[in-house]
Amino acid sequence: MKNLLDFTLEELQSWMKENGESAFRAKQIFSWIYNEVWNYDDMKNIPNSLKHKLKDNFYIGIPKIEEVYESSLDGTKKMLLRFNDGNIIESVIMQYKHGNSICISTQVGCRMGCKFCASTLGGRVRDLTCGEILSQVIIGKKICGDRISNIVLMGSGEPLDNFDNVMKFLKIVNADYGLNIGQRHITLSTCGIVPKIIELADKEMSITLAISLHAFSDEKRKEIMPIANKYSITEILDACRYYIDKTGRRITFEYSLVSGVNDGKEDARSLAKILKGMLCHVNLIPVNEIKENTLKRPSKKVIEEFEEILKSNGIEVTVRREMGADINAACGQLRKSYIESAK
Template sequence: MKKIDLKSLELPELKTVLAEMGEKPFRAGQIYQWIHQKKATAFEQMTNLSEALRVRLQNECELSAFQIADCQISKMDGTRKYAFLLSDGNIIESVYMKYHHGVSVCISSQAGCRMGCRFCASTLDGLARNLSAGEMLEQVYAMERDTGERVSHVVVMGSGEPLDNKENLIKFLRLISDDQGGGISQRNITVSTCGLVSEIRSLAKERFGITLALSLHAPNDELRRTMMPVANRYTIAETLAACDFYFEETGRRMSYEYSLVRGVNDQPEQARQLAGLLKGKNCHVNLIPVNPIREREYRETMAPEVERFKKELEKSRINVTIRRRLGADIDSACGQLRRRIQRGNMREGG
């Protein structure tokens, strides 16, 4: 019998499970507090529960606590990149970054990815499976336990396409922002997508207070199709219309991610095309010099060209920043650490 993943349950669902066990509703509140506020990793830690209930929970339920498979710590800025081992042997990765405004973490939504973006290592071996809401949460909680620091900002931008796992993503967003749960303000949560149009529109109707970040990376459809297979399904016009709908439904300013690739999408004319697409929109552009990966020919744009691209956008009064690059001396591109560990495990096993 498959065990119940308690970390993936919202409080009303947990009350139902406890009621079916013959327990009173307040027990669900106690367990919920142990999981989300005290970050318990084992049922024996829940000392205000009876021993009989703890034994039953152990037999019938699970907490999806992770084992750290690897942790790289940048000597430059203290950024930590974690590889977590899941119960089925899959590896996922998460990043811990300390800023003056607090601690920000970047988490994965899937083990692997099937979107095929050419600049991303996450997609090289395809999609293994979706992560549960509890497994998404546990990345945040595991980093808090390991560092002793409270996380204030969460970005769902690691391995995987969050909107390809929308049902679990929505449950995660409710749990991480619940005052009795994770307690992180929705205004401090960002979800990144490569542009699944129908899912963007569906997420908009949830009316979350989160920031949605679109991975745009090109100012025209022809170029975008060479970089991102999703562009074969949706045009930029369709995608931006969905983003406009998201803004109308939520009132939250859109963020557009643009990874600059040397000689591919970083020319002044392409900056002017991008400005034409976004001029007049309530949005923010985040310029990201691409993290090179061995398996692809893409190389990062150098700092003077990045600044030149930024100034072209600013001429059209577009709000634009250059992402501060953290963890440059470790496996910083999405999917690099996970892939290195999994390939090492394959060699050892065979």
């Protein structure tokens, strides 16, 4: 049995033709699925003979909603979703004035080992298929009862470590038979796998690339991100310039501020220096304090000073607003505490 959500329109059309059906049925079936009809018997314009064939060959891989936690502070909703094989992942829906955003996972766990991240504590369990990545957006739409207008690939997993599935997901989610979400409304966040950034640039899409930078020097970066042992900041910035050349898109640099580690004034000046002249934007993220490590969040004053130094050096910067602080909304935290409490 195959997951229908893993299919592009062209692939399903081919299957229809190979199985003696009209190709236009593929679009009808997707139209039902993307409008939240997940039972073949409810697909009114599909003949019974085809429904039987579909039942014999495909399942519609919508995961089970294990839990939905809603923040009483800002309405952020965190979903725990369970796939057929029992693996649980998490996705977060954030409601802003300009529309609904969803932060989705691309792998069960992650093997990148970033010190500040709960998703990596149990390593990478497996990649998600493109249909499993897509199903998070489909369920998110159902849960918020409204269109999802922005997607960020910033949940559990390193998207560029699951490249082919993520590329196929981007194609389907953007298609008019799919969820029709424009590439400009999609952000892919990576810890900096240089050859894959170049491969992504060569696809010339208009998605936003976000780099988890978190330090301005290789030495400092190695302290918190093992990937820094493989690719230097210079190599990452060169790959980013290539991405900008190919796509014309501004790069976002994510910088987690950790008290006493990378939040000093000198750190801010050094960061401004390496980014000077680049079409970019810095997103400062006061670190989430998780119980598994001792990283501390800087004071408000320190955060403001850091922001000011970047601004005065001509770097565009914002401080990320904390969403869902009361529901463990940071990457990987909820899945982990849920699995632990179920043991």
